[in-house]
Amino acid sequence: MAAGGKSGKVVIRNIGLLLSGDLERPILEADTIVVVDGIITQVGKAADCDTDQSVTLIDAKQTCVAPGLIDSHVHPVFGDWTPRQNQLGWIDSTMNGGVTTMISAGEVHLPGRPKDIVGLKALAITAQRAFDNFRPGGVKVLAGAPVIEKGMVESDFAELAAAGVRLLGEVGLGSVKAGYEAQQMVAWARRHGIQSTIHTGGPSIPGSGLIDKDVVLEADADVIGHINGGHTSLSERDVCTLCEKSPRAIEIVHNGNEKTAIAAAQAALQLKCPHRVILGTDGPAGSGVQPLGLLRLIALLSSLGKIPAELVFCFATGNTAKLRGLNCGLIEPGRDADFVFMDRAQHSAGRTLLDSVQLGDIPGVGMVMIDGLVRCGRSRNTPPATEVPVVLTPA
Numbered sequence: 001m002a003a004g005g006k007s008g009k010v011v012i013r014n015i016g017l018l019l020s021g022d023l024e025r026p027i028l029e030a031d032t033i034v035v036v037d038g039i040i041t042q043v044g045k046a047a048d049c050d051t052d053q054s055v056t057l058i059d060a061k062q063t064c065v066a067p068g069l070i071d072s073h074v075h076p077v078f079g080d081w082t083p084r085q086n087q088l089g090w091i092d093s094t095m096n097g098g099v100t101t102m103i104s105a106g107e108v109h110l111p112g113r114p115k116d117i118v119g120l121k122a123l124a125i126t127a128q129r130a131f132d133n134f135r136p137g138g139v140k141v142l143a144g145a146p147v148i149e150k151g152m153v154e155s156d157f158a159e160l161a162a163a164g165v166r167l168l169g170e171v172g173l174g175s176v177k178a179g180y181e182a183q184q185m186v187a188w189a190r191r192h193g194i195q196s197t198i199h200t201g202g203p204s205i206p207g208s209g210l211i212d213k214d215v216v217l218e219a220d221a222d223v224i225g226h227i228n229g230g231h232t233s234l235s236e237r238d239v240c241t242l243c244e245k246s247p248r249a250i251e252i253v254h255n256g257n258e259k260t261a262i263a264a265a266q267a268a269l270q271l272k273c274p275h276r277v278i279l280g281t282d283g284p285a286g287s288g289v290q291p292l293g294l295l296r297l298i299a300l301l302s303s304l305g306k307i308p309a310e311l312v313f314c315f316a317t318g319n320t321a322k323l324r325g326l327n328c329g330l331i332e333p334g335r336d337a338d339f340v341f342m343d344r345a346q347h348s349a350g351r352t353l354l355d356s357v358q359l360g361d362i363p364g365v366g367m368v369m370i371d372g373l374v375r376c377g378r379s380r381n382t383p384p385a386t387e388v389p390v391v392l393t394p395a
């Protein structure tokens with residue numbers, strides 16, 4: 001590692017399959033990536049890239065490189081601890097599942113979470129700062145997502161935005177549950193550059209409530225959060241109506257209803273808006289922590305949903321980056337060097353990585369890189385990848 005925690009120059013060669021994260025061109029004709037100080041500078045054939053004098057040289061061993069996965073829906077609290085299941089190290093464990101960025105949908109599991117307006121603003125600002133200063137496993141946790149409550153006024157949103165808050169927690173988890181009320185606060189948030197998401201479906205745990213399709217449409221949040229429920233889904237007809245009537249992001253989560261997950265993804269394809277589909281886990285949750293949740297969701301949508309695997313990987317990377325204004329998630333010069341190296345799991349019936357995913361198997365992760373720095377080698381959580389990349393220098 002070069003001084004100051006920067007990656008210096010990194011060369012990744014001998015890539016067998018390069019997934020771009022971009023639906024328009026999901027597979028790139030390239031075998032080499034060059035990174036300087038955490039940013040991609042070149043993507044191409046080895047002969048066309050400047051590969052001299054790297055600080056780190058990696059032989060991808062003909063495996064697949066994809067953008068690091070983005071979990072669009074998590075509920076972090078502080079550090080690498082979740083009180084929901086009283087578990088330590090869940091973010092680092094999820095990085096071993098290929099996730100390099102997580103987006104908070106609210107720090108709702110904080111014991112004693114404040115619900116008064118000054119308290120909820122203070123918590124959001126503190127969470128944003130804390131995760132900005134501390135990245136478990138190197139994962140970029142975009143946190144500080146306040147749960148809106150009755151009585152908030154526009155100046156509260158202006159104040160949050162000025163303090164660096166960029167996200168709202170799931171609308172509907174607080175006292176604001178009516179469509180008209182949510183719509184006004186979502187509009188205030190949007191006016192001040194704060195992105196919003198809404199809880200969709202039945203209550204998650206005792207104490208939360210139902211948000212039905214009419215409330216989702218009226219509130220008009222930027223993201224239709226867990227459109228397939230978290231856990232309890234609206235009817236398949238209502239889910240498809242949301243895809244059709246709302247222009248907003250269609251977020252599908254692992255901890256939701258699997259049948260309507262597939263229905264939502266297929267509806268988006270039929271409506272010719274696959275760019276609206278983004279993926280998350282909605283973990284930690286009552287169902288636990290799922291370090292492989294995104295990989296499992298990708299395999300589900302590709303196998304049972306019959307969607308080409310290279311497109312489903314875009315749902316979990318480039319789509320999310322574009323819809324949420326992030327600099328990761330795509331493999332192109334100027335983007336963050338956040339990568340997951342994968343190969344078909346050992347003894348998968350699939351002949352290639354993409355084939356194995358389409359058959360319903362999850363891939364083996366061989367390495368994860370964030371900002372050009374190697375964060376893990378062979379994953380401790382996925383089934384073993386058939387082939388794994390090798391760091392040639394430093395040896």
Ligand SMILES: [Zn+2]
Pocket residue numbers: 170199200204225226230
């Ligand atoms: Zn929810």
